[in-house]
Amino acid sequence: MSNVTYSIIFYLFAAITVFSAAFVVFSRNVIYSAFSLLFTFFGVAALYVYLSADFIAVTQIIVYVGGILVLLLFGVMFTNKIMMTKLRTDVINMVPGLAILAAVVGGLLTIFYTRADWVTSATQLQGSVVESIGIETMSRYVLPFEMASILLLLALIGAAFLARFDKAHNKER
Amino acid sequence: MNLPNLVPMFMTMNLNSWSDALAGWMPYGLPLGLVIIAAIPLVFIALYALTYGVYGERKISAFMQDRLGPMEVGKWGLLQTLADILKLLQKEDIVNRDADRFLFVIGPGVLFVGSFLAFAVLPFGPAFIGADLNVGLFYAMGIVALEVVGILAAGWGSNNKWALYGAIRSVAQIVSYEIPAAIALLCGAMMAGTLSMQQFNLLQQGEYGFLHFFLFQNPIAWLPFLIYFIASLAETNRAPFDIPEAESELVAGYFTEYSGMKFAVIFLAEYGSMFMVSAIIAVVFLGGWNSPLPNIGTVLLNDWTTGPVWGAFWIVMKGFFFIFIQMWLRWTLPRLRVDQLMYLCWKVLTPFAFIAFVLTAVWEIYMK
Numbered sequence: 001m002s003n004v005t006y007s008i009i010f011y012l013f014a015a016i017t018v019f020s021a022a023f024v025v026f027s028r029n030v031i032y033s034a035f036s037l038l039f040t041f042f043g044v045a046a047l048y049v050y051l052s053a054d055f056i057a058v059t060q061i062i063v064y065v066g067g068i069l070v071l072l073l074f075g076v077m078f079t080n081k082i083m084m085t086k087l088r089t090d091v092i093n094m095v096p097g098l099a100i101l102a103a104v105v106g107g108l109l110t111i112f113y114t115r116a117d118w119v120t121s122a123t124q125l126q127g128s129v130v131e132s133i134g135i136e137t138m139s140r141y142v143l144p145f146e147m148a149s150i151l152l153l154l155a156l157i158g159a160a161f162l163a164r165f166d167k168a169h170n171k172e173r
Numbered sequence: 174m175n176l177p178n179l180v181p182m183f184m185t186m187n188l189n190s191w192s193d194a195l196a197g198w199m200p201y202g203l204p205l206g207l208v209i210i211a212a213i214p215l216v217f218i219a220l221y222a223l224t225y226g227v228y229g230e231r232k233i234s235a236f237m238q239d240r241l242g243p244m245e246v247g248k249w250g251l252l253q254t255l256a257d258i259l260k261l262l263q264k265e266d267i268v269n270r271d272a273d274r275f276l277f278v279i280g281p282g283v284l285f286v287g288s289f290l291a292f293a294v295l296p297f298g299p300a301f302i303g304a305d306l307n308v309g310l311f312y313a314m315g316i317v318a319l320e321v322v323g324i325l326a327a328g329w330g331s332n333n334k335w336a337l338y339g340a341i342r343s344v345a346q347i348v349s350y351e352i353p354a355a356i357a358l359l360c361g362a363m364m365a366g367t368l369s370m371q372q373f374n375l376l377q378q379g380e381y382g383f384l385h386f387f388l389f390q391n392p393i394a395w396l397p398f399l400i401y402f403i404a405s406l407a408e409t410n411r412a413p414f415d416i417p418e419a420e421s422e423l424v425a426g427y428f429t430e431y432s433g434m435k436f437a438v439i440f441l442a443e444y445g446s447m448f449m450v451s452a453i454i455a456v457v458f459l460g461g462w463n464s465p466l467p468n469i470g471t472v473l474l475n476d477w478t479t480g481p482v483w484g485a486f487w488i489v490m491k492g493f494f495f496i497f498i499q500m501w502l503r504w505t506l507p508r509l510r511v512d513q514l515m516y517l518c519w520k521v522l523t524p525f526a527f528i529a530f531v532l533t534a535v536w537e538i539y540m541k
Binding site for chain 1: 273276279283311312316317322325326348351369
């Protein structure tokens with residue numbers, strides 16, 4: 001495939017990412033925002049593929065689409081009846097919000113332009129990334145990896161404890 | 174690349190040569206080859222769902238219940254599914270008044286795309302694979318996430334209690350059973366030392382046919398194989414794990430409100446993912462497109478049944494075999510209750526998957 005085709009596909013994915021992200025923010029309906037987030041996550045995964053990070057792209061889909069998005073949808077679908085809230089959001093505090101947005105985005109962009117030190121690797125990426133990721137995780141980054149797994153285990157135990165059927169509490173009633 | 178250059182490439186039998194040649198085929202500067210590659214699995218799913226899927230399911234269920242099944246349209250009812258498709262095409266496209274129109278319409282589409290995307294990494298033979306990613310297996314496993322979102326969109330968009338219950342049950346089930354399924358596949362990946370679907374097949378090649386398959390290479394391999402098969406039944410919402418569409422409780426689960434072509438698309442997606450999980454089992458544990466027949470002395474059964482066309486034949490046959498078992502189980506076993514479903518996933522399959530993982534690791538490091 002020619003470079004032009006690559007660029008066209010890249011800009012297509014970039015457009016999908018940006019427009020769906022904008023829809024997430026501007027949609028009044030929370031459910032629509034959540035579904036629109038699907039396209040944002042997929043667009044970002046496609047951009048990872050353009051960076052030759054295919055492992056991260058697939059991980060992005062598994063973690064964000066399969067985990068976080070489903071959790072988000074479950075949360076919205078289950079809780080709206082309990083809280084009796086409408087699935088709509090209103091625009092409030094327009095002026096301060098815009099001011100903060102302009103300040104943050106402007107600040108970030110200025111820093112990127114002036115300070116960022118983009119490193120271009122001299123050697124092209126060779127072979128599979130998966131193997132090097134595995135070896136690095138099990139050697140140089142083994143401590144952070146284990147710490148993350150312990151944190152996740154704690155979260156799992158905590159969730160199971162909270163969701164457990166409370167026998168003592170039920171007897172009192 | 175133009176047409177004359179393409180023909181000699183079809184003659185060679187190099188790995189991926191057909192798909193590479195097809196991908197580079199651009200008549201008049203249009204990437205037609207890429208479109209054809211994308212169309213091959215689509216045509217395959219449509220044909221197989223027509224011929225084997227729906228018709229086979231009806232015939233198999235009929236024979237198991239001592240009935241004849243469809244007999245009226247064509248010889249032995251062979252044209253029944255075609256007649257059904259014609260009927261579905263003509264039906265009015267109904268969207269309920271109170272349904273969430275947008276989600277109701279995109280739901281089946283997202284579902285179908287989710288089940289169809291995994292076919293990109295499925296090796297149809299030694300010379301054809303859509304995309305030989307080095308994270309192929311991981312991708313095939315992860316892309317199911319899209320199906321989950323499609324099911325939720327369909328269930329919520331229908332604005333129907335049965336549909337919503339069905340969708341939520343289905344998603345809870347798919348998300349939970351992904352864990353034992355993923356660990357079981359990880360055992361296979363450990364035996365192969367790769368995640369590329371084409372590499373899996375190459376590593377299981379050999380003159381003794383089925384003896385080179387990972388299922389027979391390792392004394393514990395049957396455990397992850399069984400765990401993945403059970404979990405894959407749950408992931409495709411097949412019986413005995415079909416509580417998302419339990420007819421006696423929920424009418425039809427998340428697609429209660431669908432009719433016409435949208436209904437057909439949902440079914441196409443279901444048969445597509447049924448074949449995909451069967452093909453994943455075949456690739457990871459049963460040699461994918463490799464011939465199971467061994468060479469016996471001068472009778473070179475393995476060499477005679479190896480080649481690009483034979484490869485496609487073997488992988489499709491292995492897939493169909495597991496689909497047949499899925500149908501067999503559906504008409505044999507009763508449905509599990511929700512609590513039994515979760516018990517099986519978290520207290521049986523997941524611990525055994527961990528045991529299989531450790532044992533496979535020990536075998537790979539110390540015994541081999």
